[in-house]
Amino acid sequence: MSGAWLIALVAWPGVMSLAIGAAGRWPNLREAVSVITGLVLLAGAILLIGPIAAGERPSVTLFSILPGLDFTFTLEPLGLVFALVAATLWPLTTFYAAGYMRGNREGHQTRFFICFALAISAAIGIALAGNLLTLFLFYEMMTLVTYPLVTHHGDAESRVSGRIYLGVLLTTSIGLFLPAIVITWMLAGTLTFTHGGILANTGLGPKGAMALYALFVFGIGKAAVMPMHRWLPSAMVAPTPVSALLHAVAVVKAGVFSVLKITVYIFGLDYAFKTGASEPFLWLASITIILASVIAIYCDNLKKRLAYSTIGQLSYIVLGSALATKLGAVSGSLHIVTHAFGKITLFFCAGAIYTATHRKYVSQLNGMGRAMPLTFAAFTIAALSLIGLPPMGGAWSKWYLMSGSAGVEEYALLGVLALSSLLNIVYLLDIPARAFFLRGDNNVPTAIREAPAACVVPLCLTAAGCIALFFAAHPIIDFVSSALGEGA
Amino acid sequence: MIAHFVSQFPILVVVVPLLTMPLVVLAHRAFAAWALYLACTWAVFAMACALFARVATHGPIDYAVGGWAPPFGIELVIDSFNAVVLLLVAGMAAINSIYARASLAREIEPERLYLVYALMLACLAGLIGITVTGDAFNLFVFLEISSLSSYALIAMGPKRRALLSSFQYLIMGTVGGTFLLIGVGLAYMMTGTLNMADLATRLPAVFDTRTCQAALAFIVVGLSLKAALFPAHIWLPNAYTYAPSSVTAFIAATSTKVAVYALIRFVFTVFGASYAFEQLPLNQVLLGLSAIAMIAASLAAIFQTDVKRLLAWSSVAQMGYIVTGFALASTAGLSASLVHIVNHGLIKGALFMAVGAMAWRTRTTSINDLAGLGRTMPFTSAAFVVGGLSLIGVPATAGFISKWALLSAILAAGHYLIAALVLIASLLAVIYVGKVVEALYFRPRDAEASNHDAGEAPLAMQIATWALIALNVAIGLHASPELTATGRAAHALIGGGA
Numbered sequence: 001m002s003g004a005w006l007i008a009l010v011a012w013p014g015v016m017s018l019a020i021g022a023a024g025r026w027p028n029l030r031e032a033v034s035v036i037t038g039l040v041l042l043a044g045a046i047l048l049i050g051p052i053a054a055g056e057r058p059s060v061t062l063f064s065i066l067p068g069l070d071f072t073f074t075l076e077p078l079g080l081v082f083a084l085v086a087a088t089l090w091p092l093t094t095f096y097a098a099g100y101m102r103g104n105r106e107g108h109q110t111r112f113f114i115c116f117a118l119a120i121s122a123a124i125g126i127a128l129a130g131n132l133l134t135l136f137l138f139y140e141m142m143t144l145v146t147y148p149l150v151t152h153h154g155d156a157e158s159r160v161s162g163r164i165y166l167g168v169l170l171t172t173s174i175g176l177f178l179p180a181i182v183i184t185w186m187l188a189g190t191l192t193f194t195h196g197g198i199l200a201n202t203g204l205g206p207k208g209a210m211a212l213y214a215l216f217v218f219g220i221g222k223a224a225v226m227p228m229h230r231w232l233p234s235a236m237v238a239p240t241p242v243s244a245l246l247h248a249v250a251v252v253k254a255g256v257f258s259v260l261k262i263t264v265y266i267f268g269l270d271y272a273f274k275t276g277a278s279e280p281f282l283w284l285a286s287i288t289i290i291l292a293s294v295i296a297i298y299c300d301n302l303k304k305r306l307a308y309s310t311i312g313q314l315s316y317i318v319l320g321s322a323l324a325t326k327l328g329a330v331s332g333s334l335h336i337v338t339h340a341f342g343k344i345t346l347f348f349c350a351g352a353i354y355t356a357t358h359r360k361y362v363s364q365l366n367g368m369g370r371a372m373p374l375t376f377a378a379f380t381i382a383a384l385s386l387i388g389l390p391p392m393g394g395a396w397s398k399w400y401l402m403s404g405s406a407g408v409e410e411y412a413l414l415g416v417l418a419l420s421s422l423l424n425i426v427y428l429l430d431i432p433a434r435a436f437f438l439r440g441d442n443n444v445p446t447a448i449r450e451a452p453a454a455c456v457v458p459l460c461l462t463a464a465g466c467i468a469l470f471f472a473a474h475p476i477i478d479f480v481s482s483a484l485g486e487g488a
Numbered sequence: 489m490i491a492h493f494v495s496q497f498p499i500l501v502v503v504v505p506l507l508t509m510p511l512v513v514l515a516h517r518a519f520a521a522w523a524l525y526l527a528c529t530w531a532v533f534a535m536a537c538a539l540f541a542r543v544a545t546h547g548p549i550d551y552a553v554g555g556w557a558p559p560f561g562i563e564l565v566i567d568s569f570n571a572v573v574l575l576l577v578a579g580m581a582a583i584n585s586i587y588a589r590a591s592l593a594r595e596i597e598p599e600r601l602y603l604v605y606a607l608m609l610a611c612l613a614g615l616i617g618i619t620v621t622g623d624a625f626n627l628f629v630f631l632e633i634s635s636l637s638s639y640a641l642i643a644m645g646p647k648r649r650a651l652l653s654s655f656q657y658l659i660m661g662t663v664g665g666t667f668l669l670i671g672v673g674l675a676y677m678m679t680g681t682l683n684m685a686d687l688a689t690r691l692p693a694v695f696d697t698r699t700c701q702a703a704l705a706f707i708v709v710g711l712s713l714k715a716a717l718f719p720a721h722i723w724l725p726n727a728y729t730y731a732p733s734s735v736t737a738f739i740a741a742t743s744t745k746v747a748v749y750a751l752i753r754f755v756f757t758v759f760g761a762s763y764a765f766e767q768l769p770l771n772q773v774l775l776g777l778s779a780i781a782m783i784a785a786s787l788a789a790i791f792q793t794d795v796k797r798l799l800a801w802s803s804v805a806q807m808g809y810i811v812t813g814f815a816l817a818s819t820a821g822l823s824a825s826l827v828h829i830v831n832h833g834l835i836k837g838a839l840f841m842a843v844g845a846m847a848w849r850t851r852t853t854s855i856n857d858l859a860g861l862g863r864t865m866p867f868t869s870a871a872f873v874v875g876g877l878s879l880i881g882v883p884a885t886a887g888f889i890s891k892w893a894l895l896s897a898i899l900a901a902g903h904y905l906i907a908a909l910v911l912i913a914s915l916l917a918v919i920y921v922g923k924v925v926e927a928l929y930f931r932p933r934d935a936e937a938s939n940h941d942a943g944e945a946p947l948a949m950q951i952a953t954w955a956l957i958a959l960n961v962a963i964g965l966h967a968s969p970e971l972t973a974t975g976r977a978a979h980a981l982i983g984g985g986a
Binding site: 063065067133136137140141144159163166170174175178179182183186 | 877880881882883884889891892895896899900907911912914915918922926930964965966967968971972975
């Protein structure tokens with residue numbers, strides 16, 4: 001596979017955003033262009049699986065940004081997994097968004113679809129970035145192009161939320177992430193993602209490595225490790241398709257993917273393990289997991305509850321990275337996939353409920369399971385996947401995360417993960433339980449039906465995906481393991 | 489013949505604008521005056537490009553004015569450092585000439601337009617003169633030419649407050665000019681020469697004298713006034729706010745930058761970094777002041793209600809970055825300084841042009857009155873957003889390159905506190921840029937206002953603005969040529985070569 005293929009993948013959604021803009025006056029054409037763009041992107045990404053699995057690492061350098069620092073794309077298994085997740089879920093979300101945006105008579109739909117395409121372009125750019133500077137460039141691009149999506153409604157509430165969104169993400173990235181990159185550059189003289197890391201021979205001691213790792217992980221605000229998580233609940237003012245694809249998949253996964261990639265290819269698993277650089281984050285991630293789950297229990301707003309659930313689940317992946325073992329990294333990248341399918345389904349369901357009934361609060365959902373059986377069935381499946389029960393994909397990522405924790409003899413982490421599963425049950429299964437088993441209140445209009453097919457079909461597909469991942473997990477694990485090579 | 493002509497470029501870049509100036513006055517008609525101004529600035533720009541290319545390939549150019557050999561005659565020296573500054577000044581003037589016609593026609597009555605063009609040429613000649621001269625007294629003369637024309641230009645602003653601002657600037661600028669003259673005079677007294685290279689060889693013998701120390705002090709303070717280095721910045725916000733839009737765009741991008749260049753030249757070439765920074769604690773003073781400038785001026789910018797004034801305060805803060813860079817007294821720091829001299833020129837030039845385009849349409853620069861322009865002026869507003877991102881230092885913009893260069897220089901010198909302050913200042917930039925962007929996009933246009941002023945600015949103004957924005961992005965994506973040039977320049981200056 002030639003490097004030009006990589007450029008094409010990154011540029012394609014961006015270029016097609018122009019076509020989406022040009023088709024702005026004809027909504028059907030516009031959405032058709034969006035969906036087709038997504039499918040072509042997916043096909044392009046799928047074609048790369050074979051060569052990458054065979055050990056190819058295509059790379060292309062466009063130009064040098066700074067002397068010695070190039071604008072480079074390199075594809076390796078971790079990145080391809082992330083790119084595939086984004087490319088698979090984007091067309092589905094576009095399909096869903098068409099139903100949702102029209103069903104709720106949202107304005108500025110052309111701007112919405114353009115920004116969506118640009119955000120995907122940024123996500124693919126992050127996935128394929130060949131060095132830290134290229135990654136940072138797309139990381140910031142993603143923050144900026146999703147800002148109009150968060151503030152889509154343009155009212156006072158979205159303006160305030162937009163401020164928090166940009167405020168936290170830009171503050172962390174400029175204030176912490178950027179200096180971390182500069183320091184790495186000055187220590188190592190390179191920022192290229194390298195097998196085994198680039199910091200091992202720089203003479204950086206354990207304390208320095210720990211501080212640098214902290215700068216990175218807190219600097220990557222998109223990973224939402226507490227206390228850098230405030231932007232995510234704020235972003236929930238956006239239309240639900242945005243929350244579904246961007247704030248459950250593309251944006252937040254870009255964050256944890258960056259953490260994973262930095263752990264594996266900048267620090268290197270051996271170096272990180274030896275110096276204990278990532279060790280504090282075992283506990284910081286654990287605290288985030290527990291706290292976020294507890295907060296989620298008390299959120300009545302459905303989307304906000306899902307947002308806090310996301311914060312907790314993201315820290316699973318941070319935890320996997322922070323283990324700094326092969327098993328940890330594998331479980332982290334597997335969780336990127338399984339959580340993406342689970343959480344997007346939950347958000348799709350939340351959006352479908354909103355489209356059908358304009359209800360946003362958990363306490364309003366009593367007895368609605370009968371009226372919207374497909375939606376709540378999908379919700380249940382996705383919830384079970386996030387809790388980590390077979391036969392859902394989430395079971396595997398939790399399994400490997402637990403065995404990874406046991407592997408480094410951190411048995412307290414097993415307790416954290418078990419407790420978190422229990423909390424997940426409390427806040428997630430509460431919702432279908434209310435819908436199916438409680439009686440609705442009397443002032444419910446009787447004519448509640450399922451949301452439009454454009455909304456229901458995607459959520460059934462992603463729910464099916466949660467189940468399929470249970471059976472397809474091992475190819476993914478083998479694929480990712482091939483990137484990490486031998487070692488701990 | 490042609491080679492002979494080319495060899496005269498160092499003097500021609502100064503003389504051509506000076507000689508075009510009376511022609512502009514004679515032309516008198518607005519269009520003819522503008523056409524001359526346009527032709528002159530582009531000719532100067534072309535010569536600047538040629539000089540830059542020549543210095544890059546053949547090394548420094550020494551030019552003896554009138555054939556009088558230095559140190560007795562006046563010498564012009566173009567090395568890899570001031571070639572960059574020359575290119576910036578000439579380039580900004582050229583792009584500004586496209587922008588100026590429509591913009592000035594809105595703000596100044598037609599019968600006085602030719603005076604503005606003439607003064608802009610005088611200012612350009614002065615700034616270029618400061619940049620290319622190798623003679624300390626000659627530098628003072630050109631500084632006064634550029635200053636006097638700036639006072640008049642600012643006074644021509646459309647509001648009556650422009651007169652007061654101009655007067656304020658006149659007082660501060662004259663103090664600055666006089667201090668410079670005193671400093672140069674003291675140095676002359678001790679060495680009997682005014683040629684910079686000659687001064688550099690003779691001054692070390694008298695380094696221990698009070699007079700020599702006083703000379704450096706006077707020169708630094710005088711030039712700091714012109715460069716608006718905190719706390720000598722008080723003239724700047726008013727001057728930038730009330731000057732005509734295209735004048736602000738030009739002066740903001742060049743004038744303070746050239747003053748900083750002159751400061752760098754005196755410190756590094758004439759007195760030498762070891763004297764200024766090791767025997768005297770100039771770097772401590774400059775680092776402290778610029779740290780205050782970065783934070784205090786950024787905070788002040790947040791509370792402004794006028795976009796031009798907001799950007800002006802931001803300029804004061806950005807001068808802090810530039811001065812921080814060379815106060816580190818390292819090659820990396822000096823290179824970062826030069827990078828930001830250029831990049832900040834491009835950023836502020838673009839932003840002031842975008843604001844000028846908005847003012848062309850709305851006849852105001854108050855943030856409240858610009859609300860909702862994102863809808864009626866989509867291209868200009870988008871230009872402001874990209875320029876603002878560059879000011880913040882988001883990747884893929886010139887501002888990011890500056891920040892990267894500056895941060896690595898500061899960290900290499902081990903000044904972690906200053907690195908933190910630089911980052912805090914960029915976060916403050918997020919707030920003040922965000923404030924304007926929110927007004928442009930999230931607040932509805934005043935219904936009464938939108939009736940008579942819907943639509944975009946003239947095409948020429950948009951082209952000029954977007955040309956600078958495109959440069960910002962191009963440098964942000966591919967800064968290697970720029971960093972190579974500034975690295976070479978810094979190396980030449982620190983290495984002691986002129």
